Amino acid sequence: AQSVSQHNHHVILSEAASLELGCNYSYGGTVNLFWYVQYPGQHLQLLLKYFSGDPLVKGIKGFEAEFIKSKFSFNLRKPSVQWSDTAEYFCAVNSGGGADGLTFGKGTHLIIQP
Amino acid sequence: NAGVTQTPKFQVLKTGQSMTLQCAQDMNHNSMYWYRQDPGMGLRLIYYSASEGTTDKGEVPNGYNVSRLNKREFSLRLESAAPSQTSVYFCASTPLMGSGRGNEQFFGPGTRLTVL
Numbered sequence: 001a002q003s004v005s006q007h008n009h010h011v012i013l014s015e016a017a018s019l020e021l022g023c024n025y026s027y028g029g030t031v032n033l034f035w036y037v038q039y040p041g042q043h044l045q046l047l048l049k050y051f052s053g054d055p056l057v058k059g060i061k062g063f064e065a066e067f068i069k070s071k072f073s074f075n076l077r078k079p080s081v082q083w084s085d086t087a088e089y090f091c092a093v094n095s096g097g098g099a100d101g102l103t104f105g106k107g108t109h110l111i112i113q114p
Numbered sequence: 115n116a117g118v119t120q121t122p123k124f125q126v127l128k129t130g131q132s133m134t135l136q137c138a139q140d141m142n143h144n145s146m147y148w149y150r151q152d153p154g155m156g157l158r159l160i161y162y163s164a165s166e167g168t169t170d171k172g173e174v175p176n177g178y179n180v181s182r183l184n185k186r187e188f189s190l191r192l193e194s195a196a197p198s199q200t201s202v203y204f205c206a207s208t209p210l211m212g213s214g215r216g217n218e219q220f221f222g223p224g225t226r227l228t229v230l
Contacts, residue, residue: 004156009154032217034219036221043204043221043222043223043224044157044204044206044221046218049218090156090157092157099145099162099164099165099210100162100164101147101149101159101162101172101173102147102149102157102159102206102219103159103173104149104156104157104158105156106154106155106156107154107156
């Protein structure tokens with residue numbers, strides 16, 4: 001069975017600080033990897049995804065993530081956060097075929113202080 | 115194009131009552147999913163339907179049933195609600211085109227359910 005581990009449950013940063021949220025998964029086969037964001041009171045939106053090709057993927061709002069296969073990791077980064085990045089961030093994985101549901105990490109609650 | 119819609123937005127039930135959560139998508143997607151979100155637990159898959167006419171259990175199916183009514187609609191039923199089913203329920207869909215690799219899931223706005 002797949003599992004996803006997010007290292008930080010709560011992160012507090014000041015505006016303009018750099019962000020890195022850790023994500024590790026356990027699955028030996030081909031995977032699709034996703035980062036979703038949930039702004040307060042809203043539904044989940046896709047930030048970025050990786051399934052093949054360049055392991056450094058860029059998403060919306062200046063976010064990027066790097067897939068490191070040897071470490072089973074897919075960490076999310078942003079060079080300079082804004083107050084509007086305050087949200088819950090979820091790392092998720094499913095198997096190569098893509099029909100299965102997503103396995104989510106427990107989420108990271110990010111608070112950006114102005 | 116409304117995307118994924120869910121009804122109702124909020125619901126309060128008493129223990130033992132039954133109800134059906136409705137989900138519909140207008141994106142002609144093949145696969146649909148039901149998740150529940152609990153504090154500190156992330157989202158967990160309840161049931162999914164890879165294609166019209168098929169349904170499969172996810173991680174936490176106990177106490178729930180589903181119906182893939184047609185390609186657009188996928189409902190979740192609680193036959194006898196329990197306080198442990200208090201949660202936020204999200205429906206999602208994906209086109210599952212081609213090899214299926216990299217197809218993102220699109221989420222609805224959620225249903226907040228409280229069971230007393």
